[in-house]
Amino acid sequence: MATQKSTVHKLRRVYVWEQPVRIYHWLNALVIIVLIATGFYIADPLVIQSGKEPSQRFVMGWVRLIHFIASYIFFFNFLFRIYWGFVGNKYANWKQFIPTSRKFFKEMWHVFKMDILMLRGKEHMSVGHNAMAGFIYFFTFIAFLVQCLTGFGLYASMSSSWFPKLFTWVPYMFGGDIFLRQVHHWTMWFFILFAVIHVYLVFYHDYVEGRGEMSSMGGGWKFIEEDVFTQNKELPNAPKS
Amino acid sequence: MNNKTVQQTPTYLEEFKRKGYSRKDFLKFCTLMAAYLGLENSAIGQVVQAMTVKPRLPVIWLHFQECTCCSESFIRSSHPIVADVLLDQISLDYSETLMAASGFQAEEAMKNTMTKYKGEYILCVEGSVPTAADGVYCMIGGKTSMQILEEAAEGAKAVIAWGSCASNGCVQAAKPNPTSATPIHKLLKGKPLIKVPGCPPIGEVMAGVIVHVVTFGRLPELDGLGRPKAFYSKRVHDTCYRRPYYDAGLYVESFDDDNAKKGYCLYKVGCKGPSTYNACGVTKWNNGVSFPIQSGHGCFGCSEENYWDNGRIYERASAFPGFGIEATADQVGKVALGVTAVALGAHAVMTNVRKKKLIKNLEKEGRDSEHELKD
Known part of the structure; x- marks a missing residue:
């Protein structure tokens, strides 16, 4: 049946994303979707018709509550990820994101x-x-930081809780809430x-x-070609986990 | 008037009596001021005491690039004593708008106050200082406003920046700011300074700030931007009587719709209340008659920095720097999203062209393996 024998790859299972990283990833994805959806509503609320009296309605109130709860989860999840960048495995390490x-x-x-650029040459198999x-993720971490600072900065003046109050200085630094x-x-x-x-890029890879790029954030492992594996193994200055 | 105040400094109470106010009026005034300042009950006595024994505060009130709406607001404070007494009796030794003297006489009065009350007088500044072209855009008596400000600030106990011009630059400092209008806090370093932003600030707020300085002999508690916390720690949104409609999700869509008649929240027609710190919702204007939102018009954030360049009045968050005043973040974002989608589409096509061999091999490997397996 087979006309010409194809190259058969021997694949090596590598545990790339540890469970805390996976939980962080999906929690982050969920929370960001919630934050974007509620954020759009807060920025430009749709009219939701109902026969209820105004006193019975609390649409914006609930949406804002969800936004604030999600933002707390987002913040502490982010904090956890930074911590994991120091204690996690080599693929979670901060050196993966910041060029050193x-x-x-x-x-x-x-x-x-x-x-x-899709030039021809030796494919890069990471x-x-x-x-x-990794470098783009570094920018996302900066964006996380910006969102946390501006978000809690805006929230500070309407909260009496100590945590948002830690961000009171943010609006003062930028001259007010409008810019924030x-x-x-x-x-x-x-x-x-x-x-x-x-x-898109996950699909692409x-x-x-x-080699199981898509499922890696589910089970945590990727399947690496034997030659790529040995090649990386032989590198003398490969970081120790 | 000026010379008289320089020669003898009567206390506030003496001045009130001279003006024909009864002690009852005086006490009412003190109570009102204590309430505006957010003081507790027991502090009313302190205000009364201070007003009874303390000599009138010498004040120099300078006008630079401004429209005098701050002064107008001040003289329209709700309690008659505020206008009549504080203005007259705060001992305005020099104020271009309100003093009787003019020309050399006026300059003389200012100089007198500056030397006699060195280190004691309060310098009130209304308006911004133009710094472009050596300050020629605003000159009084042959001196640039910068020179006048520096001279007057030299011996001042404290400086009060009245209004948005003096606090933030306001309209003169809006882009492109041809005169390089500069707010006072950027020009005077090392002087205690109170910012009382607003275009204009509320008269009662202005009076309250002065009464605080007179009563306690020091500046009121200020926030990180230098504004008195008593008046600027809450957003207009937080004290707005239409706030329940905001939380309920009921909004005016256009100024002539049914929702506007029902008095719903003006959030979607550009109300800047949610990002504006001021006392309008509580103190209101013109004897507590109303404030913009109560009159059916959104707040446009006059007490916030840079409010002329922060987007349109009747739209929310409509400015996106670098893209002109017309673009909102959402418009820019949608275009960027479209461009991204096109780019990714092109990339997907190119992937199938340029990496054809790679994909073919993977596919072949997979298919061959499938064929090798039994049913």
């Missing part, structure tokens, strides 16, 4: 040539996320654009590499 070596930039350039992705609100709104669009590109 020439190798990082070289890999980024290589990924840019192969996956974005194990965790590639350097380019704008920044909060723009940054949300970064999240939307990021999510679209992120999901799964399609082009065929």
